[in-house]
Amino acid sequence: MEEAPKSLNFIEHIIEEDLSNGFLKKNLRFRFPPEPNGYLHIGHASSISLNFGLGLRYSAPVNLRFDDTNPAKEETEYVEAIKKDVKWLGYKWDTERYASDYFQQLYDWAVQLIKKELAYVDSQTSEEMAIQKGTPTEKGTDSPFRNQSVADNLSLFEKMKNGDFKEGTHVLRAKIDMSSSNMLMRDPIIYRILHKAHHRTNTDWCIYPMYDWTHGESDYIEQVSHSFCTLEFAMHRELYDWFLDQVYDETKVRPKQREFARRNFSHTVVSKRKLLKLVEEGVVSGWDDPRMPTISGLRRRGYTPESIKSFAETIGIAKRDNVVDVSLLEFHIREHLNKISPRVMAVLDPVKLVITNYPEGEEEWLDAENNPEDESAGDRKVPFSKELYIEKQDFREEANRKFFRLKVGGEVRLKNGYIIKAESCTKDSDGNITEIQCTYDPKSKSGSGTEESLRKVKGTLHWVSIKHAIASEVRLYDRLFTDETPDAHKDKDYMEFINPESLKVITAYVEPSLKTALPGDKFQFQRLGYFNIDVDSTSDKLVFNRTVTLRDNWAKLQQKN
């Protein structure tokens, strides 16, 4: 067997090129740098899988670094949630770091910058500074504080640090170039005053470093070789390099920032700000609501780490704008769940079916295969009796021959059971079918090997025995937004596209083998879809989440007509 050479994405090409230009493989180091201001979402899964995947590919360490420079938004709850999600995905970080670990070093370097006349304290209002900053097409003008003496700058910065000033009264800025075509180079702010307690450093600091000053220097401190971020940071690269130049020591690894396009997904939003709004306004029950595109939401919905990782690998990494269709994610979860989930029978929308020639009071336990895709999954027993539930949709009083299900005068096999024939049905005053009367062929029992049992009938239905079934809560989810790109409309807010039917709660009847199922357990409800037990489930009341439906050619056919 020849090994097909795996194609590389542009990031991997960059690394391969660095390696062939003499960069030492042992110096490779990556990082995943979330800000703990929200939960990780499916878009982060790409970044996680990129960075940790690179670590695996090159046997290089990957740090988990929290970018915690803004105490106003960041919380320990998010740190814990992020760690849990990364672990759940199956990745191991080399060391757990925090940008806040470097506050002292960052401060010392800032003092150096002032001494080298590369930074100054600006005491104007943010409005004044905004005006001086110019616009993308007009150059900025110098701040009146730009040439303040080193001594004054030093003393003011010291006072900022000591908490002598109110928020917003002073900032430390880098002295670069107010006429640069890159707005970020127009004397960017390095430090601002914030009298807020930080989740790790508490009230030790009254000044906090800005992202640009922090990120590259943190990469440098950790000796990260390649620092990957999303495209909107491309313009920051010039500043990243400028800051690095001020502290760089030739004997060390110089981190390199490169940018890739963030992944967008159809029928949802992936912006922590927008997701937070859904949580705060109660549109969903929390960050882990199964409709949320967060890792924790997907986990609760029934997605597996394997499916998320194979999905991330399939969609890849590139630089162009994109909207990944959710059907691709759904393919990966179906693919995995098809292999691992036990099949069970459950009826979501029941109608009573009576087998008139089946002995009253009799019951038998039939053999049922747990998973046709996995022989080692074994068998189980399911109870059969005279009165059953089947899906309303599986019966029609009359239908054409395209309808492979039950109709009066027609035959169908009950999965793992007998071939039955519908004789009649009864209806209520509104014409709704309330009961179906059938006869069964006692010799047609599945697996019995009789001639009758080998007969081919076109349809096979799932069912549950009414007497044995467990009434359970089932939560049916649909996409959270009705629009393919809810946040891409200039004239409409994404909140206007919320799908009012994204959650439907019903009572369903499941086979008794499910009695002992535990939260997180995954099943295929035959002919319906994949479901998993929700954390709300108790021993008294089972609660299932529908992860995803099975592919359904019949439904497609129906839609066309």
Place this chain on the structure above:
RNA sequence: UGGCCCAUGGUGUAAUUGGCAACACUGCUGUUUUUGGUACAGCCAUUCAAGGUUCGAGUCCUUGUGGGCCAACCA
């Protein structure tokens, strides 16, 4: 009106770096099937446009066109 980035099927990515446009998803046709599932087979593009370099261009150059990003004491 300045700067930076991007452009390959309906969608997302490839193309041994200049050598027959490939993979997956979706959709559509069939086959198999005690899940209208799964599995299997087949179908769906002259790579944004126009020039140029070259024996040869998705790939290099030029000019357009279209899209994204940049004026938070956010990251």
